[in-house]
Amino acid sequence: MKRIEQRERTKAALLDAAAEEFEARGYIGTVLSTISDRLGLTKGSLYFYFPTKAELAAAVVASYFEAWEPLIRESRKEHRSGLAALIWLSYRVADQYRDNIRIRAAARLVRERELIDAPLPEPYVDWISNVQIFLREAQENGEVAADLPIESLAWQITATFFGNQQISNDLNNRQDLRQRVDDMWFFFLRALSPKNVPATPHVSATTIAAATAADSITPSTIIAATSDTTGA
Structure with a gap:
């Protein structure tokens, strides 16, 4: 249960960090490594939740x-x-x-x-x-x-x-x-x-x-x- 909660918190933090970048830079200008760096995560950790930038953008829009x-x-x-x-x-x-x-x-x-x-x-x-x-x-x-x-x-x-x-x-x-x-x-x-x-x-x-x-x-x-x- 704790692991599931941690994953949900990480996912939410990624969505918030991505939203900051997408709002400021737009889709084309946003770089995934910048999002992971904001949270002190590896790009591999980000890809675990969102394998592509398009999927990350779609998740922000879904929210x-x-x-x-x-x-x-x-x-x-x-x-x-x-x-x-x-x-x-x-x-x-x-x-x-x-x-x-x-x-x-x-x-x-x-x-x-x-x-x-x-x-x-x-x-x-x-x-x-x-x-x-x-x-x-x-x-x-x-x-x-x-x-x-x-x-x-x-x-x-x-x-x-x-x-x-x-x-x-x-x-x-x-x-x-x-x-x-x-x-x-x-x-x-x-x-x-x-x-x-x-x-x-x-x-x-x-x-x-x-x-x-x-x-x-x-x-x-x-x-x-x-x-x-x-x-x-």
Whole structure:
């Protein structure tokens, strides 16, 4: 048992060290000996876990895809559903892109996937599918206008989020990503509201951010965040 635990720790350390290199240097620029040297291991030890650089890159990308399911499940807690769950999830995913080295490295590797001689999952399709589920719930709950096409809307929200994440990375090392998510929901929630809402809704980014930071976003905070501030 101890040997198995040691192997798992070594494998995790290799993935973290590899992620540091892949994020900084990209797939082509990463050298396996640099990764093993970081941990004081021989190249033979690295090859025991990952025989090729492509397999190591694929493992980093796999850890990226594995990271999301626990967050999706957690988004359902506290009776969250529909928009409340989706907004909560979007901030947690943003935090992972900002703070998690494996997520950041995998994001770069996914962009460089044509250089990697290993099968990698297709990006974005699972996110589009999951966003559709949240949006259908929101539409059934009256949070999203009934005449909006959910498939197209999910595509646009997914594209906007990941576009924000990439631009935030390129310009500010993702340090302003939460603010960009605030802005995204500011505009989307205005557009999504049902037509029977009597006044033009306005999203309070402060309300949304405070709610998500406190893990307390619920349908009531959605209502508060989309309350009319125009005085109409």
